[in-house]
Amino acid sequence: MKFMNLGHRDHASRYVATEMFKEIHFNQCTLLGLATGGTMEEMYKELVYLLKVNRTDISCLETFNLDEYFNLDSNDPNSYMSYMKKHFFEPVGMNDSQFHLPDNDLTDVEEDNLRYDQAIREKGPLHIQLLGIGVNGHIGFNEPGTPFDSKTRVVELTEETIEANARFFKDKEDVPAKAVSMGIETILYSNRIIMLALGEKKAPIMAKLHQMTEPDIMIPASSLFSHSDVEIVMDDEAASLIELK
Numbered sequence: 001m002k003f004m005n006l007g008h009r010d011h012a013s014r015y016v017a018t019e020m021f022k023e024i025h026f027n028q029c030t031l032l033g034l035a036t037g038g039t040m041e042e043m044y045k046e047l048v049y050l051l052k053v054n055r056t057d058i059s060c061l062e063t064f065n066l067d068e069y070f071n072l073d074s075n076d077p078n079s080y081m082s083y084m085k086k087h088f089f090e091p092v093g094m095n096d097s098q099f100h101l102p103d104n105d106l107t108d109v110e111e112d113n114l115r116y117d118q119a120i121r122e123k124g125p126l127h128i129q130l131l132g133i134g135v136n137g138h139i140g141f142n143e144p145g146t147p148f149d150s151k152t153r154v155v156e157l158t159e160e161t162i163e164a165n166a167r168f169f170k171d172k173e174d175v176p177a178k179a180v181s182m183g184i185e186t187i188l189y190s191n192r193i194i195m196l197a198l199g200e201k202k203a204p205i206m207a208k209l210h211q212m213t214e215p216d217i218m219i220p221a222s223s224l225f226s227h228s229d230v231e232i233v234m235d236d237e238a239a240s241l242i243e244l245k
């Protein structure tokens, strides 16, 4: 696992966007695992720019998102579908058949989750799995205590996560209490993992992860220790409690 402090948040975002761009531009049919959150906004802006300016053919690109709020209309501005359409799918002109988010409605949710994992298994491994991190160390919406062999499923959000995500909603009460998340085992089924962590709020969890020597299910991001190609990309603020050589 490689920890990198790239200084200003723009540099960190640009590095990740460039790595994603290279994969899409030079690989005919790229399969990506995508993430949402405030952290990713600049990264998507830069990635859209790079794909457009280089006239990259994205007709064979296919993406699987990490998570979605449970039972929230996909047209709701706070759904991850809306986020992805706004920041990436629509600006680059992807067709509906090219992107996938976990199905989040009440009907047949278990079968749909099974199908989501199966599709990734059949098409995968994902060439790059992009990850953010929650202040409690969650990846996707896999909260502390999630087994590392978990698959895509409905999950309960912790108070800490609801609190952290309340800034996007009108009221804290509007944040859904549940979500559908790609499982940790599914996340690990990828050739390469890039995590982006920006801002001082992420500094304590980054320091904790950096000092850990063994995986601990109470810190879901420590499941990444078992993967052979993980880059943790930080800005100065997220890396402020870590001494990097």
Ligand SMILES: N[C@@H]1[C@@H](O)[C@H](O)[C@@H](COP(=O)(O)O)O[C@@H]1O
Residues within 6 Å of the ligand: 035, 036, 037, 038, 039, 040, 066, 067, 131, 132, 133, 134, 139, 140, 141, 161, 165
């Ligand atoms: N489920 C998402 C995660 O996939 C994301 O990585 C994380 C960080 O979000 P932000 O970038 O807004 O800090 O929290 C959310 O809860």
